[in-house]
Structure formats: structure tokens, C-alpha cells
Amino acid sequence: MQIEPREHMSAWRVGFAPVFAVFATLAICAVLIVWAGAPVIESYQLLFKGAVGSRFALNETITRSIPLIFTGLAVAVAFKAKFYNIGAEGQLYCGALAATYFGSGLVTLPPVLMIPFLMLVGAIAGGVILILPVLLKTHMKVDEVVTTLLLNFIILLFVSYLLEGPWKDPMSMGWPQAKSVIDEGILPPLFAKGRLHMGLYFALGAAFLVWALMRFTIWGYEIKAAGLNAIAAAFSGINVNKTIIRTAMISGGLAGMAGVSEVAGLKGYLTLDLSPGFGYTGIAVAMLARLHPLAVVPAALFLSGIYVGSGSMSRAVNIPAYISDVIVGMSVLAILVAVMFSQYRIKWRS
Amino acid sequence: MPVLELSHITKRFGALVANDDISLSLEEGEVLALLGENGAGKTTLMNILFGHYVADEGEIRIAGERLVPGQPEAAIAAGIGMVHQHFTLADNLSVLENIILGTQSLWSLKSNMTQARAKLVQMSEEFGLIADPDAEVGTLSVGEKQRVEILKALYRDAKILILDEPTAVLTPQESDDLFVTLKSLTAKGLAIIFISHKLHEILANADRVAVLRRGAIVATVDVKDADRNSLAETMVGEKVVRPKLTAFSPGKPVLTLNQICVAGPSAEPLLKDIDMSVREHEILGIAGVAGNGQSVLADLLSGLVDAEAGWVELLGEKMQKFSAAQIIEKGVGRIPENRNTTGVIGEMAIWENVISESLRSENISKFNSIISKPNAIKQAELLIKQFDVRCDGPLAQTGLLSGGNIQKLILARALSAEPKFILANQPVRGLDEGAIAYVQTQLLAARERGAGILLISEDLDELLSFCDRVAVMCDGHLSPSFEIGSKTIAEIGLMMAGDFIQEQRSMANAN
Numbered sequence: 050m051q052i053e054p055r056e057h058m059s060a061w062r063v064g065f066a067p068v069f070a071v072f073a074t075l076a077i078c079a080v081l082i083v084w085a086g087a088p089v090i091e092s093y094q095l096l097f098k099g100a101v102g103s104r105f106a107l108n109e110t111i112t113r114s115i116p117l118i119f120t121g122l123a124v125a126v127a128f129k130a131k132f133y134n135i136g137a138e139g140q141l142y143c144g145a146l147a148a149t150y151f152g153s154g155l156v157t158l159p160p161v162l163m164i165p166f167l168m169l170v171g172a173i174a175g176g177v178i179l180i181l182p183v184l185l186k187t188h189m190k191v192d193e194v195v196t197t198l199l200l201n202f203i204i205l206l207f208v209s210y211l212l213e214g215p216w217k218d219p220m221s222m223g224w225p226q227a228k229s230v231i232d233e234g235i236l237p238p239l240f241a242k243g244r245l246h247m248g249l250y251f252a253l254g255a256a257f258l259v260w261a262l263m264r265f266t267i268w269g270y271e272i273k274a275a276g277l278n279a280i281a282a283a284f285s286g287i288n289v290n291k292t293i294i295r296t297a298m299i300s301g302g303l304a305g306m307a308g309v310s311e312v313a314g315l316k317g318y319l320t321l322d323l324s325p326g327f328g329y330t331g332i333a334v335a336m337l338a339r340l341h342p343l344a345v346v347p348a349a350l351f352l353s354g355i356y357v358g359s360g361s362m363s364r365a366v367n368i369p370a371y372i373s374d375v376i377v378g379m380s381v382l383a384i385l386v387a388v389m390f391s392q393y394r395i396k397w398r399s
Numbered sequence: 400m401p402v403l404e405l406s407h408i409t410k411r412f413g414a415l416v417a418n419d420d421i422s423l424s425l426e427e428g429e430v431l432a433l434l435g436e437n438g439a440g441k442t443t444l445m446n447i448l449f450g451h452y453v454a455d456e457g458e459i460r461i462a463g464e465r466l467v468p469g470q471p472e473a474a475i476a477a478g479i480g481m482v483h484q485h486f487t488l489a490d491n492l493s494v495l496e497n498i499i500l501g502t503q504s505l506w507s508l509k510s511n512m513t514q515a516r517a518k519l520v521q522m523s524e525e526f527g528l529i530a531d532p533d534a535e536v537g538t539l540s541v542g543e544k545q546r547v548e549i550l551k552a553l554y555r556d557a558k559i560l561i562l563d564e565p566t567a568v569l570t571p572q573e574s575d576d577l578f579v580t581l582k583s584l585t586a587k588g589l590a591i592i593f594i595s596h597k598l599h600e601i602l603a604n605a606d607r608v609a610v611l612r613r614g615a616i617v618a619t620v621d622v623k624d625a626d627r628n629s630l631a632e633t634m635v636g637e638k639v640v641r642p643k644l645t646a647f648s649p650g651k652p653v654l655t656l657n658q659i660c661v662a663g664p665s666a667e668p669l670l671k672d673i674d675m676s677v678r679e680h681e682i683l684g685i686a687g688v689a690g691n692g693q694s695v696l697a698d699l700l701s702g703l704v705d706a707e708a709g710w711v712e713l714l715g716e717k718m719q720k721f722s723a724a725q726i727i728e729k730g731v732g733r734i735p736e737n738r739n740t741t742g743v744i745g746e747m748a749i750w751e752n753v754i755s756e757s758l759r760s761e762n763i764s765k766f767n768s769i770i771s772k773p774n775a776i777k778q779a780e781l782l783i784k785q786f787d788v789r790c791d792g793p794l795a796q797t798g799l800l801s802g803g804n805i806q807k808l809i810l811a812r813a814l815s816a817e818p819k820f821i822l823a824n825q826p827v828r829g830l831d832e833g834a835i836a837y838v839q840t841q842l843l844a845a846r847e848r849g850a851g852i853l854l855i856s857e858d859l860d861e862l863l864s865f866c867d868r869v870a871v872m873c874d875g876h877l878s879p880s881f882e883i884g885s886k887t888i889a890e891i892g893l894m895m896a897g898d899f900i901q902e903q904r905s906m907a908n909a910n
Contacts, residue, residue, distance in 0.1 A: 053413070266768050267758050274755065278744040283703060284735055285755035286724035 053396050062391040067337075070383035077383075078376050085368040092366050099361030100354035106361070108243035110354045112315065116141065116324065117349035118252035119307030120331025122259050123175075125340040127300035129263065131276040132186070132293050134179065136197030137304040138328025139204035143178045144171030144305025146208065148312045149216070149319045153228040163233040167309050168251060175305020176298040178204065183297035187290040201328065209321055218318065227319040236314035248310030253346065255303060260342035262299075272296050304328060333381045339388065352377055400463055402427050402590050403448075403559050408457035410443055417443040418454070419615040425559065425590045430581065432601040432622075433594045434634055435611035436831045441594045444611070445561050449481045450474040461559070480552025484563040486544050488551075490537030494530050495519060498551045515554075522553055527583050541688065542573035549580070560584065562593040566600060570688055571859065571892035578604045596634070597860075598627050610634050635832040642840045644865065645847070650679030652712070653820045653851035654700075659709035661695050668707070669695040671875045677820065677851040682842070683880060684866030685855040688895055692875040693855045694736060697824040700853070701733050702726035714819055727756050732818030732845075734809055734826045736855075738802065742809040745798025749790060750779035752797050753812055786811035787837070803834030810841055821845055824855045839865060859891065873897040 079089045101107050120137040127134035134140075147170040158166055182200060185191035211217075212225040220228075236247040263269035271292045274282040283289050307327060312319050334352055338344035359373030401424040410418040417440045425431050433441045446452045448459060453469040460466065467473040488497050499515045519532050528546050536547060545565065552560055562581075566574040581591055581604065595601055601608050602622055609619045610633045618633045654677045661670040670692050677683045687693055698704045700711075702723035711718050713729055726733075735741040743752045754763050754775045762778065764770050779793035788807045790800055797805065806826065813821065823842060827835040846852055856862050862869050863883055870880035871894040878899040886894075 265770060265772075267764055267770060268768070270751070270758060270770060274744055274747070277746045278740065280741050281744045282755075284701060284723060284733070284741045286702075286722070286727045287755075287758075288722070288724070 053394055055392060055394055066387035066391045067384055070387040071380060073387070074376060074380040074383045077379055078372065081372060081375060082368060085372075087366040087368050092362055092368070095362040095365050096355070096358040098358070099365075100358030105243060106357065108240070108245050110350065110357045111249065112243070112245045113357055114346075114349040114353035115246075115248045115252045115314070116307040116311050116327040117330055117334050117353055118256060118346055119303050119310065120327050121334030121338060121345040121349050122255055122342055123300045123303035123307070124331045124335035125338060125342060125345055126259060126263075126272070126303065127296055128335060129276045129340050130272045130293055130296040131279070132183070132296050132300070133194045134197050134297065134300050134304075135194055135332065136179070136182070136200050136328070137300075137307070137331045138324060138326065139197070139201035140175035140178055140301045140304035141308040141311070141324050141328050142204050142208050143174040143301075144308030145312045145319050145323055146211070146308070147171045147174035147305065148230065148234070148309040149227045152230040152234040152313060153318075154231055157231060157233060160233045160235075160237075163231075164236060164247070164313070167230075167234050167313055168306055171305040171309030172302035173305070175303070175308070176301035179297045179301035183294050187293055205321075208319070212319065212321055216319075225321055229318040230313050234313050235317060236310065244315060246310075246314035248314040251306065251310060255306065256342050256346050259299075259303070263342060268292075268295065304331070307331075330377065333377055336381050337384050352380075355380070401425055402462055404460040405444075405448070406457055406460070408444065408447060408454045408459070410440075410447060410452060410454050416614050418447065419613070421457070421611075421614075421616050423609055423616065423619070425592065427588050427590055428585045429607065430585055430591045430593070430605045432605035432608040433592060433611065434596060434598075434601055434608050434630065436596060436634060439611040439634075440614040441611055442563060443614075445481070445563060445592070445594065448474065448561065449479060475555050475557075478556060478558035480549075480555060480557025480560045482545065482548040482552060482560065482562045482565060484565075484567060486548055488536045488544060488547060491535065493533050493535055494539075494547050494550075495532035497536050497547060498554050502555065518554065519550065522550060526553065526580065526587065528553075528580060540573075541568050541690075542570075542576065545569070545577065546580070549584075553584075558589060560589055560591045562591070564594055564596075566595070566597065567857070568689055570895045571888055572896065574600070598630050599860075601630070602627065612636055631832075641832075641836050641864070642843050644682075644843070644867070647680040647846065647867075649681040649851075649867070650849065652676045652678050653714055654853070655712040657710050657712070659699065659711065660707045661699055661704055662707040663695075667875075669875055670699070670706075670877075673709070673877045675870065675877060675880070677853050679819075679849045679851050680846055681868070682846055682852040682854055682866045684862035684869040685853065685872055685877070686859055686862050686869050686891060686895060687857070687872035689857050691872045692877075693824070693857075693872050695875070696872070696877075697736060697822060697855055700726070700731070700822045701735065730816060730818045730820070732813035732816065732821040732850075734806075734813055734821070734823045736824040736828075738805050738809055739798075743797045743805055745796070747797055748794050749783070749788075749797050749800075749808065750776045750793035752808060753779040753782055753793070756812055757816075782808075782811035782815055785815075786841075803830050803837075806830060806834060806838060810838060814841060814845060817848065817850075818845070819850055821850050821852045822855075823852060825857070826854070827861065828856075828858070859888065863888075871895055871899065873900060876900045876903065878903075 075093060082089050082092050099106055100110050120141060123137045124134060148167045151170050152167050156166065178200065182193050182196035185196055186193045212227060216227045218226055218228045239245045239247065239249065263272065271287050274287055275289045275292045279289050311323050316323065330352060334345055334348045337348035337351065355376050356373050359376060360370055363370040363372060403425040405421060405423040408418050408421040421444060435441045443452065447454045450469055450471040450473060458465055461477040466477055489500065495516055498519060516532055523530055528550055530543065530546055530550060536544060565577060569577060585591060602625065605622050607619065607621055608625060608630065610617050610630065612634065656673050656675040659670055659673040660668050663669040685693055695704065699706060702721050702725060705720050739745060757763050759767055763775055776793045783790060783793065786807045788804050788811065790804060800808065826838050830838065842852055854862065854866055866883060868880040868882055871878040871891060873895060874897055878894050
């Protein structure tokens, strides 16, 4: 068996690869649903309904996609430069910590300034935490996958310490949560009903800016060049280390903004379960989007829809909610395989 | 009956026909040379013979028996031995261990070292291939390693020996030794195929030569009926005249290196006290066997590594440390050794590669941050036209271009700013004759304009026909330069083996 590159990629193959992958995913996961003893068609109908079938469902799906857009962008930018930042989860919490620290009374500004200010400090916090891993990579060739991943646990434990100790809100009736963000810092809801908030605009704006950065600027060129071929990039005068450090700051900043958006938009205060793994799902989002900043938005909506929809499906037909994790994992895998087959073909030896 | 018979071998890679209906035969005791430009299909053909690839059509017979395709172990069992251009030896094992590697069953716990040693010693004597069975391969010279490769093939009772560009990594003396060895092997009845594009080597050592062009055999001639010009013409398919040097009196130095040292990972420095000067209107050639510090020298002058001691004077400015960006800004044109991996980013478009060295120039970007794609594309279109890069336009993916066109693109990028100093590291390696002539013409035009050129090459013929002066590198040392014609090839060969280092030492001691 040999894998050969295709001479030309036909448009329909490239276009239909993701669609095909989604159907393949649903077909494979159908086996699990049958195994769980639930009717397949009805379950998928419920999944669809739960994700986009009502105003409320749609609202939830979009709300849930906001942090995924941020973390997806964070991962996409970093992976473009071949800086494998697995630590978006930790950076998200750093952004949340900054938003809590500055936003719960320390600084008071009118909302027009307060909200961008919180976004900014959150982004800085997300970037700063990446300084150590990125310098270890550029100067001592320490694998960033290990350092950024392990840093997640350190940060999470640190958050846990703060919430159980010095930052614990005395009004929280014993729950480990921090003081609420002041009203000026809260991202206002977009509709009277539902939880959808202004973080969406920030997320969409970020996607557009990252796209423009990658497409039109020298920085974007350098990020792509350093990722595609660091040797050639260095030869043509690009400072590859500087580029990687810069990329890490952008990546950490985006992930940090996800934390701000969750604290100041959705919950109003920091808790230990602020993120059910948005940082890790961001990797899946970025892979689904094939690292394209604009494609991150639909990818985040898709995965968010699966999480939200499978939640209501599992409640209705009584199968474990973990099915959503399987569907998400399977769909990323299927997309990657589908994309590969749009570029390569298998040749069986006679 | 011929020992080897290839009949109607065809191999396609997608739309490319790498081997087109090739038929060849080889007699016992014969040396057949396979001549062809890079990309002519020589290596593909040998890989089919050795079972790395399966031919789409055709068959191979060894002494009349049909060879099972696609199985190197079948090829070895049938008596085919292959010496690859890049050696396949384990540096941390001894010569003997390397030779028996793979001949013993993986499941057998006992090893027959004594017997193997006896066979190796007997083979060494029989064929005059001297090798110490207990020497660690990593400590051997390139020539010795090649000998071990040949012994490895013989140990497996090879009847047909294939050598892929065997002299590419050897000094002239080592090459001569190799061919003496090959003679003694054919005297014992072995048949040999060697791949080469060096005409003099083929004329001196082969019995017959098969010329490949674009995947097909265009001629098979007895060497005694062939001469250099006719072979070159058959290989290229047309008469190509390489440009000739016109006399110029060199001007003032554009680049001077003074006592440059570059440290390596071990205690031994990679470059040792390099003194050198390149003047206007002059091409200085750096000769030497691959891996003797040439690439470090090139990296240094490309701004990729820093000197530990010494200084560089470039266009009148003394510098100690400089980055690639700085050296580009100073107006140095650089042609890297590996055009595909260092010269361009294959996944990017042509226009993107054209601007990679001038991202922050006023013409290409605004406010030092936003790239003007229309300007970049205009620039790319201009260079594509001026340097005759054959492509589908500036938006085409660079990696899809042929080697010659990628080199033209790099040349265009390096020369368009009219550099005063040009570093050309193996600028014509692997190119076809037409592209070679083009690259050399462009470099000569730059020399005429007043540029000083440092030309690094492993091909001595190229250096001797294309440089004003040549210096030799060996083991991180650089010899004093000499005018072309003041030394014989044999003398240069001795320098490549390191003779001048002793002289430099004794002179240093005398001072």
C-alpha cells in the first residue's frame, strides 16, 4: 500500500471533504448510540434540535462558541508558526485571573473603557504566562508541548488555591468563587432573553484581525515562513526566535481574552469550573478550521453545537453526555483524514 | 548469456515518466556507466533494479532468472550489491559488525563472528580492499567508508555491483584508488554499473556507457568509440556552450576574513583561523571534499552563525557579529547550498519567495508592516521575465518548479539588488547543462559589473574552469589561494587531503 499525492485537488473534493467527514462521524457514533440502547435517528434529531432547533438552543450554541473562537484562534496562530501551544486552557485562566483582579473593584472606569481595559489586561496575562515556555523553547530547545501542557495544571492549582484562600468571596456561602466583576466591567447581554453577550463581538473582531494579520502584514508573513520552513526563513533574514516569541504572545493573549469573556460575560465571577476544557477543545477547533482564522468561527460554532445539542440529547434519550466528547474527537479525526484524502490517494500494490 | 538483463522497464510517477521503456544488458566482467543529467532517471532505474521501486512495465532477469520485483532481499539474494551515494553504515559499529549486519537471522542468538571475520579477511586480500575489521566506522575517512560499503556487498556474494555517483564525495586520489579497486573486481568476473555525470571518469574507466535523457536511453556506446564532446551532446540533447571567463583586473577587496574561528559543538572548532579576501571583478573558488567546513563558512557569510574570533571586513566595514538581515541590508547576494530547503519556502507562492529578503523595503511594504501585494507581484513578474523563470506566474506555488527554475528564482532574488559581494554555494549542483550555462552567465555578468564572488563547489572541474583563484578547504582550515593554472590537479588533490595544514603549522611554528 502506498500513499501518493494527487496531481490536482478537485474543488468538489476539497469542498466536500468536511461534509463527508461529518457524515462519517455521525455514522460511526451511531454505533455507540445503538450500543447505549437508544434510537439513532431520533437521537440525532434531538441533537440537531438541541443545538440549533430553537431560539434558546441557538443562543446557547453561540454563547458557548465564544470562548472556543478565542482559544481556536490562539491555537491556530501558534500552530501556524509550529509553536505547539497546548496551554490555552491555562492562559484562559490567567486572563480570567487578571479580569478578576482588576475588575472586581481595583479599577473603576466607565464601561466603554472598562471592558476594553479588562480585555487588554487579560490578554497581557495570557501572554505573560507563555514567556517562560517560549523562552525555554527558543533558547534551550525545550519542547513547548510539555511545558505549556504542564503549566495548565500549575495554573489551575494556583487558581484553586486563590479561590479557596485569599480570593474567596466572603459572600459566596462557602463556595470557592472570587468576588464578582463590577457592573462597569460586565459584558452586556445582546438580547433580553438568553445568555449571549458582547464577548461575541470581541471574538468575531479577533477572528477578523487575526485573519488580516496573517494575510496582509509582515508579521503574518514571518509567522507563516517560520512555521513552514524555519531554515529558509532564517536564511532570508527573518528572526525566527523573535517571530516565535511574538506568535506566543499573540496566542496567549487570545486565550487570555477567552477567560475575560467568560468571567465578565457569562458568569460574572471566577470559579474553578469556568472552563470545561475550552483550551483543549480550541485545539480541535483550530484543526477543524485547518488553522484558518476565519474558518475558526464556523468550526467553533459546529463543535459548540455538538456539545450543547448532545447535552439535551443525552438527557432526553438517557445516554451518557460523554457521547459529545466522542463525537467531537471523531469529527476532528474524520476531518483530518478527509482532508488528507483530498490531497493524497492510496495506491494498492498489485 | 548476460548476467543482467533489463527489458522494457517503464516507471511513472503521476504524469512524469521517470523511466521510459529502458532495455539494458550487462556482461560478466564488464563496467557499464550510466550517464545522464540529474532527473534523467538513473537513480530511479537503479532503485527498480534493487527492489526499492516496482516498475510499471518490464522485467529484470539475472543470469536468465526472472527477478521478483519490489524486494531488495530478492535482489541481494540474486547477487546485486548496491553502494548508495549516501552511505548506509552505522557509525557506532565496527567494520565487521557493519558488514554482517542483516546477514544473520533476527531470531538467531548465536553470531558467527569468527567465520565472518575469516571471510572478510580473505575477501580483503583477494580484492585488495584493505579494511581493519575492528575499526569503528565513525572514525573512518569517506574513502574507507566506501570501501566498507563495497565489502558489505561482496560479503553478500554480489555478482553485480551498482555504485551511485561513487566519486561525488572523494578526492581525486581517492577516486583513482576506487577505480583501481573496481578493475580488480571485474578481473574476478564481477559486473559493475556506475552512475556518474563526470565524463572524464566514464571515458577512463568504463567499457560501455548508456546515456539517459528524460527517462529514456538515447544511446549505448562502447567507450572506445566515444569522446567527451559527443557524450556531452548526447546527454544534453543539444550543444550547450558554457560561458568563458574574460580577463579582468581585480579591484579593491569587497570581503576580507581575518583569523576567523567558528566554534563547534565539540572542543574542535569548525573553522580555524581563516584568512581570505575576495576582490572586485573576481571569482574566488573554494575547493574541498564535502563536509570540511565549507557549509560553516557559507553559514557565517550568510549571517547564520557567529564567529568566535577574528573579524570580517565587508565593503569597507569591519564587523564581528552580523545577522542574516544585516548582511542582506549590506548588499550581499547569497545563493544557498540547498535551494529547496534553504533557498525557498516551497509551500509559499513565487511572489512571496521573491520578497522574502526585502520585506521591509519601501517598495514592498507600507509603514514597515503591511505588505503591498500588488507591488510584490509586479516585482515578481519583472524578475520572472528578466531571469526567464518558467512558471505559471507569480501566484504559482514555488515548490512545484523544477530545480533549475527554483535556482533561477533564487538567483533573481539575490542579484536583482546588484550586490557587490555574492556568496554562491554550489550554485549549479544538480542542474542540467542549460541551467548551468544560465547561472554561470549571470554570475559572470555580476563579475563584469564589479561584484566579487565567492564560489563554493565540490566539483573541481567547475572551479578550475570558472574561477580566477582557488583556495582549498580541509578540516576547517583554508589554504592560501592560488591562480588557476599554477597548480596541477594532483597538487590540488593533495591539498584537499590536508597537505597544506602541515605547512601552515610549521610556518606558524617558525614564526
